[in-house]
Amino acid sequence: MGKERDGTGPERPTTSLSPSAEFPPLSAQDVEALRRLGEHWRAGEPVRALPVDPELRPSGPGAAHARGPNEEFRPDQPGELTTTPAAEQPDSLLGRLAVRVRRVLLGPPLSSTSMLRERMRKLIALPILSSDLLSSVAYGPEALLTILVLAGSAALGLSLPIAGALVVLMVAVGASYRQTVRAYPHGAGSYLVASDSIGPRAGLTAAAGLILDYVLTVSVSVAAGIAAITSALPALSPLAVPLSLLVIAALLTGNLRGIRVAGNIFAAPTYLFLIAIGGMTLVGLAQAGARGFAVVPAPPVPASEAVSVLLIARAFASGATSMTGIEAVSNAVPALRPTEWRNARTVLTWMVSILVLLFSGLMFLIYLNGLVPRANETLLSQLAHRTFPHGPWYAIVQAATALVLLLAANTAYNDLPRLLYFMARDAYVPRRFLHLGDRLALSNGLVALSVAAAVILTAFGGRTQSLIPLFAVGVFLAFTLSQVGMVNHWRRHRESGWRRRAGINAFGAALSSIVLVTAAITKFTSGAWVVVVAVPVLVLLCLRVRRHYDRVRQAVSLRPAPAPTQLPSEGGRERNMAQEFLPQRVRHLLVVPVARFDQTTLRALAYVVSLGQPSLAVHVSPEDQEADRLRDEWTAWGDHIRLETVVSPHREILEPLAQYIAQLRERSPDITLTVVIPEVVAEHPWQRILHSRIEHRLRKALRRLPGVVITSMPIHLSEVHSPAR
Incomplete structure (x- = not known):
């Protein structure tokens, strides 16, 4: 098979269309950089057992005679599963209807081996x-x-x-x-x-x-x-x-x-x-x-x-x-x-x-x-x-x-x-x-x-x-x-x-x-x-x-790793690289925006505490009375996490919260700051307009900041049982 280079990346085959063309193999230089970086990862710690089988093998009576993990995935070899058409079906009724119309117009999907x-x-x-x-x-x-x-x-x-x-x-x-x-x-x-x-x-x-x-x-x-x-x-x-x-x-x-x-x-x-x-x-x-x-x-x-x-x-x-x-x-x-x-x-x-x-x-x-x-x-x-x-x-x-x-x-x-x-x-x-x-x-x-x-x-x-x-x-x-x-x-x-x-x-x-x-x-x-x-x-x-x-490739490409003796003492580029790539050098701060005490807030707080990393709760209030009330509730709960309240007299919530998080990042640029947002997930699409969906707006506001991770802790309404009348 012939190969070619474009002068910017690894070699690639040129004989045919390929479904994986967007992800060409690493060059020899990138592989060497990857090997050097791997040498600096934390070693010697025991591998923790996973709480779930990643190969999705059946368990219970008759498991030894079962054909595969389930109807969505088929095992091919150790560590590898192959999807079935059942895994490609959308969850929503509208999505399944769209797929059915598509199949009528275009026909069933073809596997890559059919090329x-x-x-x-x-x-x-x-x-x-x-x-x-x-x-x-x-x-x-x-x-x-x-x-x-x-x-x-x-x-x-x-x-x-x-x-x-x-x-x-x-x-x-x-x-x-x-x-x-x-x-x-x-x-x-x-x-x-x-x-x-x-x-x-x-x-x-x-x-x-x-x-x-x-x-x-x-x-x-x-x-x-x-x-x-x-x-x-x-x-x-x-x-x-x-x-x-x-x-x-x-x-x-x-x-x-x-x-x-x-x-x-x-x-x-x-x-x-x-x-x-x-x-x-x-x-x-x-x-x-x-x-x-x-x-x-x-x-x-x-x-x-x-x-x-x-x-x-x-x-x-x-x-x-x-x-x-x-x-x-x-x-x-x-x-x-x-x-x-x-x-x-x-x-x-x-x-x-x-x-x-x-x-x-x-x-x-x-x-x-x-x-x-x-x-x-x-x-x-x-x-x-x-x-x-x-x-x-x-x-x-x-x-x-x-x-x-x-x-x-x-x-x-x-x-x-x-x-x-x-x-x-x-x-x-x-x-x-x-x-x-x-x-x-x-x-x-x-x-x-x-x-x-x-x-x-x-x-x-x-x-x-x-x-x-x-x-x-x-x-x-x-x-x-x-x-x-x-x-x-x-x-x-x-x-x-x-x-x-x-x-x-x-x-x-x-x-x-x-x-x-x-x-x-x-x-x-x-x-x-x-x-x-x-x-x-x-x-x-x-x-x-x-x-x-080219800028994206240079920004995300694997860089040469520093020598082990440089990690603790050297500053500048080597230090930043160590903090980026090596898990033992990453410093965390978890931030939970809190609007009120409810199940979504408590679930998010329990999640961040379970990770064993420094945590901070932030409440943005439109007036002092509300901030005082939440601090009283926080004390009644037990004050298990540091709470910081921010009073916004002009009633703006999202922008002050984003500015506060940006200031935290600016004061300590060597930390990885993870914002965990409590989120209510509605049962039906039309119900989404009834909620503020602050996680999407905050993610957009903080996207420009490096070292900030935005995630959400959802609570699904379909899982919550209504109280008996």
């Missing part, structure tokens, strides 16, 4: 990972011709040479990502390649471009699919946004059910689209062959611009939107069955081959039939009408196109959570994106993608055409950085045939950079400025998150 079974086989991976890429042929050719037609009908003859250049670009980028998959078999694509071969900031830049691309893929694809439906059924137009949000919810639910289930759900529409478009292409070519491939003259279109290099470059960049999603396989390598990288390369080859065939065939047929973009009908619809003037085939093509456009967003649902996982593992985004849900899906990443796409879609009222120009900028930014990174990779490792491989990547990088620069310049005022601004903002946010996690 390999949940991976995709190639026939499922192809439609899941290619839905975005292959569906782009529905709008890529039209995006290209929409720019060319600005120069009039005569300029449409340039469509085939430009399409040929795009095919070269597709093959070059596809070949580059085939090499990426082999060189980086643990996934993460452009982000990991750029980070490893260029630097962390380059990797974050590539990741930012992909994040924007994936969010836009969901919002634009769903909006385009709904637009196809409302075009056929105009009565549904006012419901475009609610329908779009419903589709996003369905995509989220399907992906939360797990990779394998989502694959089975979403594979059929992509295959239907391939059959429909592939069949239309074959029939169209046969019809063109029957007439000797004669070109039908295009209808006259007046020119609004002259043919120029800039116009051709704009058309090339617009047609390059047919390649969005080509990086999907490199991001999702761990999601495939073993051997992961080999199967990923096979899927990628299929994807690029199908893309080249469909794109080339459609561009050729559009040229032969003299079709031009119209405001009220897509080029794909015109071609389907021309190819299938009678019968149900036109409706099948349109239905398959609308369905695959809706599901093209599923590629983003597979890739963005994985990208966020790898970024979270490097501490650039919140650690919560490392968590696997109970169906072995990266649930937090899926939810974040859905929320971001829903916000964008709602903000634009379901009309996201203005967001389409942003696609090429974000995705080709990632393409360029990835391939430049691969060139550096080959130069650094110099494996057999590295010059040829570096040449392929350099060629792909050159073409990708041309598209990137052209799209950024020509589409800047049309919306590309959003990416130009958003990418550096995302990079800065990620760096800020990383700095925070």
Whole structure:
């Protein structure tokens, strides 16, 4: 298994998603520090017997024949228990109802050992990972011709040479990502390649471009699919946004059910689209062959611009939107069955081959039939009408196109959570994106993608055409950085045939950079400025998150222990460390806030006295009379613990109490101060509003103080019997 370092922590495996990625193993230096600290712990004292069996073994008659401790836990080996589904059930009725609804929607939970079974086989991976890429042929050719037609009908003859250049670009980028998959078999694509071969900031830049691309893929694809439906059924137009949000919810639910289930759900529409478009292409070519491939003259279109290099470059960049999603396989390598990288390369080859065939065939047929973009009908619809003037085939093509456009967003649902996982593992985004849900899906990443796409879609009222120009900028930014990174990779490792491989990547990088620069310049005022601004903002946010996690890591990391001779006499850092880490050096003071004498107060007082540590009771009173009354009651009780009363003439209770505790800590910073708060625990959630819940407010007020522990001594109303009437 390969290992890697990020320069900030221990080595970690890089081959697959791991449920324990948030807690990587300690480095050798940390283990040595831990060993030294352990040597200073109090030794020689007898181990006290526990008052309860921690393995929860049954006792009493027949215990020797019992299978396990109870229905919630199963013994696996000495000192280790495994939970059962019964241990995961909430106690409340509302919680159990929520779990039942979740199980109906998502299915039963999957164990961590099911991860390999949940991976995709190639026939499922192809439609899941290619839905975005292959569906782009529905709008890529039209995006290209929409720019060319600005120069009039005569300029449409340039469509085939430009399409040929795009095919070269597709093959070059596809070949580059085939090499990426082999060189980086643990996934993460452009982000990991750029980070490893260029630097962390380059990797974050590539990741930012992909994040924007994936969010836009969901919002634009769903909006385009709904637009196809409302075009056929105009009565549904006012419901475009609610329908779009419903589709996003369905995509989220399907992906939360797990990779394998989502694959089975979403594979059929992509295959239907391939059959429909592939069949239309074959029939169209046969019809063109029957007439000797004669070109039908295009209808006259007046020119609004002259043919120029800039116009051709704009058309090339617009047609390059047919390649969005080509990086999907490199991001999702761990999601495939073993051997992961080999199967990923096979899927990628299929994807690029199908893309080249469909794109080339459609561009050729559009040229032969003299079709031009119209405001009220897509080029794909015109071609389907021309190819299938009678019968149900036109409706099948349109239905398959609308369905695959809706599901093209599923590629983003597979890739963005994985990208966020790898970024979270490097501490650039919140650690919560490392968590696997109970169906072995990266649930937090899926939810974040859905929320971001829903916000964008709602903000634009379901009309996201203005967001389409942003696609090429974000995705080709990632393409360029990835391939430049691969060139550096080959130069650094110099494996057999590295010059040829570096040449392929350099060629792909050159073409990708041309598209990137052209799209950024020509589409800047049309919306590309959003990416130009958003990418550096995302990079800065990620760096800020990383700095925070670095501070946390430094604050909680194991430090070198002082020598034993330094513990009693040395001051400064060694002394503080001894007080922090060694139990024999910790000094305690237990504080009990007292409001009145009742069972909760007496239980808390009995608890702190049983610990055998110095204890103090504090009472904050709004007037002298109440303070005097409590002192009299305290004397009647026996004055077993020192009582300190604080009179607050302005009737503030919480703030003076917090200030008093802070002053105690300030006067003696070497003590560990534990505040034990008597608490009444209500039977029902609605009853909580009837109590002050001072423990939560005090915990919030004292959270900033080091060396202060806030705990509570509860008394449950369900345990208290009401007196007989």
